[in-house]
Amino acid sequence: MRFLGRSLTGLFLLAATIGLLAIAVSMVNSAFKARAERDSAEPSARERVFSANLVTITPETLTPIMSAHGELASRRALDLRARAGGTVVDLSEGFENGGRVQAGQLLLRIDPTDFQAALDLAKTDLTQAEAELRDATAALELARDDLANARRQADLREAALTRQKDLVQRRVGTEAAVETAALAASAAQQVVLSKRQAVITAEARVSTAEATLSRREIALNEAERRLAETEIRAEFAGTLADVSVLRGGVVTANEKLARLIDPTNLEVSFRVSAAQYARLLGDDGALATTSVTVRLDATGVNLTTKGQIARESADVGDGQTGRLIFATLAPAPGLRPGDFVTVEATEPALPNSIRLPASALNAQNEVLVLGEEDRLEQAKVELLRRQGNDVIIRAPGLAGREVVTERNPALGAGIRIRPVRQGVGIAPEAEAEAEMVSLDPDRVALLRSFVQGSSRMPEAARDRILEQLEKGILPAETLERLESRMGQ
Numbered sequence: 001m002r003f004l005g006r007s008l009t010g011l012f013l014l015a016a017t018i019g020l021l022a023i024a025v026s027m028v029n030s031a032f033k034a035r036a037e038r039d040s041a042e043p044s045a046r047e048r049v050f051s052a053n054l055v056t057i058t059p060e061t062l063t064p065i066m067s068a069h070g071e072l073a074s075r076r077a078l079d080l081r082a083r084a085g086g087t088v089v090d091l092s093e094g095f096e097n098g099g100r101v102q103a104g105q106l107l108l109r110i111d112p113t114d115f116q117a118a119l120d121l122a123k124t125d126l127t128q129a130e131a132e133l134r135d136a137t138a139a140l141e142l143a144r145d146d147l148a149n150a151r152r153q154a155d156l157r158e159a160a161l162t163r164q165k166d167l168v169q170r171r172v173g174t175e176a177a178v179e180t181a182a183l184a185a186s187a188a189q190q191v192v193l194s195k196r197q198a199v200i201t202a203e204a205r206v207s208t209a210e211a212t213l214s215r216r217e218i219a220l221n222e223a224e225r226r227l228a229e230t231e232i233r234a235e236f237a238g239t240l241a242d243v244s245v246l247r248g249g250v251v252t253a254n255e256k257l258a259r260l261i262d263p264t265n266l267e268v269s270f271r272v273s274a275a276q277y278a279r280l281l282g283d284d285g286a287l288a289t290t291s292v293t294v295r296l297d298a299t300g301v302n303l304t305t306k307g308q309i310a311r312e313s314a315d316v317g318d319g320q321t322g323r324l325i326f327a328t329l330a331p332a333p334g335l336r337p338g339d340f341v342t343v344e345a346t347e348p349a350l351p352n353s354i355r356l357p358a359s360a361l362n363a364q365n366e367v368l369v370l371g372e373e374d375r376l377e378q379a380k381v382e383l384l385r386r387q388g389n390d391v392i393i394r395a396p397g398l399a400g401r402e403v404v405t406e407r408n409p410a411l412g413a414g415i416r417i418r419p420v421r422q423g424v425g426i427a428p429e430a431e432a433e434a435e436m437v438s439l440d441p442d443r444v445a446l447l448r449s450f451v452q453g454s455s456r457m458p459e460a461a462r463d464r465i466l467e468q469l470e471k472g473i474l475p476a477e478t479l480e481r482l483e484s485r486m487g488q
Contacts, residue, residue, distance in 0.1 A: 070270030
């Protein structure tokens with residue numbers, strides 16, 4: 001019995017082994033046949049269709065905005081300097097950094113003791129010079145009176161000489177009397193000459209006194225000016241900066257004490273390229289008074305003001321290019337000299353122009369236009385301006401046609417696309433034919449976060465995509481576009 005059982009077990013194992021070998025041979029044979037059939041089968045080609053956002057070209061009149069960066073400066077800024085040296089004895093309460101002062105306000109006073117003494121001495125010298133001039137004038141009057149009296153006496157002596165000569169001719173007088181009269185007349189003339197010399201001397205004294213008086217008046221004016229220089233007043237209303245003096249401090253002549261700035265009278269200087277400068281010229285070739293907008297981008301708050309182009313720099317500047325333009329600004333609370341701002345100037349309007357996203361244009365100034373059977377065509381356009389993330393072009397032959405707003409390497413002439421005219425997602429009628437892709441939970445969470453935070457996506461397309469993400473699937477084209485957006 002034991003022998004019989006072992007024999008039956010051996011036969012069973014042998015039969016099983018043979019059966020397994022037969023199955024293996026059959027499977028290998030089937031595999032070879034399947035491979036041969038696959039290798040001999042003709043490949044089936046399938047055209048891949050991409051989705052692309054489109055926009056219709058509508059020519060219109062656009063006004064470009066020229067953007068540049070500039071720096072604010074005050075049109076009225078004054079360095080306050082000490083015109084006289086000494087100790088600061090009086091200081092205004094507002095004389096500090098950021099202090100507001102009014103026009104004519106006394107800012108500080110330097111010790112005037114020495115200057116007051118010099119002024120008093122100049123006044124005394126002037127009084128003395130005035131007294132000297134009065135004495136010289138009086139002496140001149142007396143000298144002139146003496147001269148007049150001497151001339152009268154000389155005239156009398158001449159008359160007496162004439163009478164003696166007449167008596168001699170009539171043989172009544174004597175020659176001795178004539179000689180005596182002649183000597184008296186000559187002495188009188190000598191006295192006249194002496195008195196004339198006295199008058200000249202008196203006139204010279206008066207001239208000297210007048211010159212001395214003029215010098216004393218100049219010295220007095222100088223002393224008054226030096227005394228006035230001990231006080232520094234504000235030339236205009238403004239704000240103080242760079243204050244470097246305190247009460248009791250000693251300053252020297254011409255030392256800078258502070259800087260007075262008018263923060264309400266601002267201008268902005270900004271540099272533009274030669275091409276941009278040419279667009280700002282008027283018909284007469286002069287710089288046009290174009291309006292500008294100045295904006296200071298602060299966190300959460302934008303400080304903005306208006307202005308007008310006023311002038312340009314006389315030269316380009318060492319190591320610089322383009323032109324430096326200056327524009328006067330309206331009063332703007334919050335803006336201060338030294339701020340770096342963005343300047344936007346309005347250019348002349350461009351008729352028959354089109355605004356497109358910059359991603360719609362390639363380096364050769366070409367766009368992709370939707371043609372027949374939803375296939376793309378390449379078209380040449382004229383680039384007029386670049387405005388941030390947009391471009392302004394001119395394409396007379398493309399009015400009313402649709403162009404791709406976002407180019408990518410997969411799109412080109414002859415490629416068939418699935419038009420998307422309302423956002424990121426594909427059209428609902430095309431979703432039924434689209435290839436669906438299953439997504440893992442992590443990928444679903446990442447895509448949901450991106451779609452919910454996208455502000456450029458239409459609400460209808462966002463809701464449809466979120467609904468599909470709840471099921472863990474998405475059309476392949478939509479997934480591809482979303483991942484492309486996330487990569488940007």
